Amino acid sequence: MAYSIPFRPVDRVDRAERTLGGRQLAALLPDPVGRRPAYRHLAQAISALVLDGRIALHVRLPAERELAAALNTSRATITAVYDLLRESGYAHSRQGSGTWTALPEGRTPSGITRLLGPQDTAIDLARAAPGLPGQTLTDALVQVTPRLAEHAHTPGYHPYGLPELRAAIAERFTQRGLATMPEQILVTSGAQHALSLVIGLLCRPGDRVMVENPSYPNALEAMRRARLRTVSVPVTDTGWDIEIVESTLRQVVPQLACLIPDFHNPTGCLMPEQDRVRVLGAAQRSGTWLVIDETLADLALDVPAPPPFASHATPGGTGQVITIGSMSKTYWGGLRIGWLRAPSRLVTELAGQRIATDLGGSVLDQLLALALLARAAELLPPRLEQMRVQRAALAAALSERIPQWTWQLPPGGLSLWVDLGEPIASALAERALDYGVRIEGGAYFATDPGIFEQRLRMPYTTPPDTLREAVHRMAAALADGLPLSSATRRPHWVA
Incomplete structure (x- = not known):
């Protein structure tokens, strides 16, 4: 198209x-x-x-x-x-x-501080990012070492991504129900990098972008820094109001519409198939580019993994759909491997934009990604079972220790979107630090200030005993009373 x-x-x-x-x-x-x-x-x-x-x-x-x-x-x-x-x-x-x-002499932006991770013994619930078993990484390193030696005789620059990895990602889309050629794939340094490239090419300051509310905060921050005007559509415990989505696309005609339809971060909702068809139709009529974040699509815990969003489009109707994904949530964020699927001409233009700041990703990381993707049928099932066990442990601990809190058990993803029943999330997050728990209030996931103060995102990406201890500490922090001054607290960085 x-x-x-x-x-x-x-x-x-x-x-x-x-x-x-x-x-x-x-x-x-x-x-x-x-x-x-x-x-x-x-x-x-x-x-x-x-x-x-x-x-x-x-x-x-x-x-x-x-x-x-x-x-x-x-x-x-x-x-x-x-x-x-x-x-x-x-x-x-x-x-x-x-x-x-300005930035004072000697001060470091908080995003960098948070990105470096906790420097003490606090339980970190600010990031929904699982680790990778050490043996899995060791085995993959042994496997790719000979191939890395082969690449050492080349310049090593691959602005589109390693050809064999592009082919593997394209085949993955095809097997999931969306026929894809390697020319439609751009390998990036994570999904956030993919989104930033898209924004940089397709948008200019002042453009309108439709986003979900709540949504992934780092994506929202990328839009703020590009000085885009966000227009939000709500995502509740029951999901999306598709009539609002359709009317927003029709009336606002945004340049981009960014959605997380697969186990939405942070609510965990899964968009039904019929709603996907309606969104695709509305975006096509308005001429809006759809940016679909599938980072969590493989983390299906209670339902089959959904097919690609673009597979529901009418023939020839995928030309305005950009699909982004990464290995951060399913494998390990330390690889910094993501991708986007788009029309081949757009991929070429995005690669051209990329080389102004990034000549291509690490060959070693891409070879590791290729090895891990080849073992997906072996590696993903135990990871999903681990998530189910940890999700059950967190839900049970909350029911026992803080029964007044409520949530909808998500069918997939990595976190609970907990309703505290009162607007105390920022105050509780501040108090929880004194008890050795890092967590972020729901306001950080909001497109507008002053909302979701009654919500916490609670990831279940740590072992069950750690989750139970975290809930025990938070219950103690809640019983200890909350500071009145913490309404101004802002979180720094989450994944």
């Missing part, structure tokens, strides 16, 4: 795109009313937003009068806020051009 990408001239420097509006910033900040001194609370909140990346570096902050009006506070308060930000190194001023965000 032919496709076209509309030509859009982009200015070399667009200062409007590097300015944060007063309403935008106010939506991210706590209400200063009742907080004394208000200017210090606001400055701390802005500093935290800069550290965790929700406000980018080198972005112009709103004028003092504009932010004061948006927050319904005095200009003198905002003047004091900006003074404190400059003193602490989180902002600097340019004569005649306003106040700009």
Whole structure:
């Protein structure tokens, strides 16, 4: 199917795109009313937003009068806020051009800190990412060593991906019900890399993108940093309201629509086949590119693994569907192997964009991925059984220790989307740190601030005894009482 990408001239420097509006910033900040001194609370909140990346570096902050009006506070308060930000190194001023965000000397962005993982004995429930058995990796390394030696005589650059791995991924799609050629596959450094490439090629700042609410926070962050305008559709415990999805595609006509239909992160919902057909039809009518994240598709615990979303399209109707996936959730995130499936011409253009920052992935990692995918029929069943056991252990521990919490048992995926019954998630996450548990409140998965404070995402990717201990500690933290000041806490990074 032919496709076209509309030509859009982009200015070399667009200062409007590097300015944060007063309403935008106010939506991210706590209400200063009742907080004394208000200017210090606001400055701390802005500093935290800069550290965790929700406000980018080198972005112009709103004028003092504009932010004061948006927050319904005095200009003198905002003047004091900006003074404190400059003193602490989180902002600097340019004569005649306003106040700009900065990173203080010696500080590290929180996303990097969180990505490095816990440095102590805390139980980590912030990341839904299973490990890989050591023997499995050792066996794969032994298997691929001779092949790596063969590749050592070549330049080693594969911007499209290792040809044999592209062929294996294409065959995997074909076996699942979607005929695919290697030319339709681009191997990437994870699904997040694939999404960033798509956004970089198909979107420009200000474009509308339809997203789910809640959704995967790192995908939302990529869209924020690309300065896209997100339009959200709800995903509840019962799944998607397809009429809302259809009307959003029809009325908004977004450039992209990003969906996680297979054991949705974080709710665990699985989109029914008939709804997939309707979404495909609506996207085709609006001319919207569908980006389908299948990272969790193989983690089917109670139902058969779903076929590719694009396989439900009418003949010739897959030209506007981009499917992304990775090995992070089914095998190991340390491989950094992902992929996308798209029309071959689009794959060529994406590969051309890629080489500006990345000439190609590690040959060793790609050979390891090829070896692991070849053993999928052997390796995946025990992994799925392990997930079932751990899911049951977490559910049983919650029912015993904190029976007032509720959830829907997901048919697949890696986590429970727990309803706490009251908006205490951020406060509980802060208190849980004192008890040796890292977890993130539901607000981090929201497209808009101030919602899902009654939710926690609880992964079951650690052993049963660890999960039971984590629930025991969280129950103790809950019984100990929660701090009132934690509503401003923002998480840093999750998987």
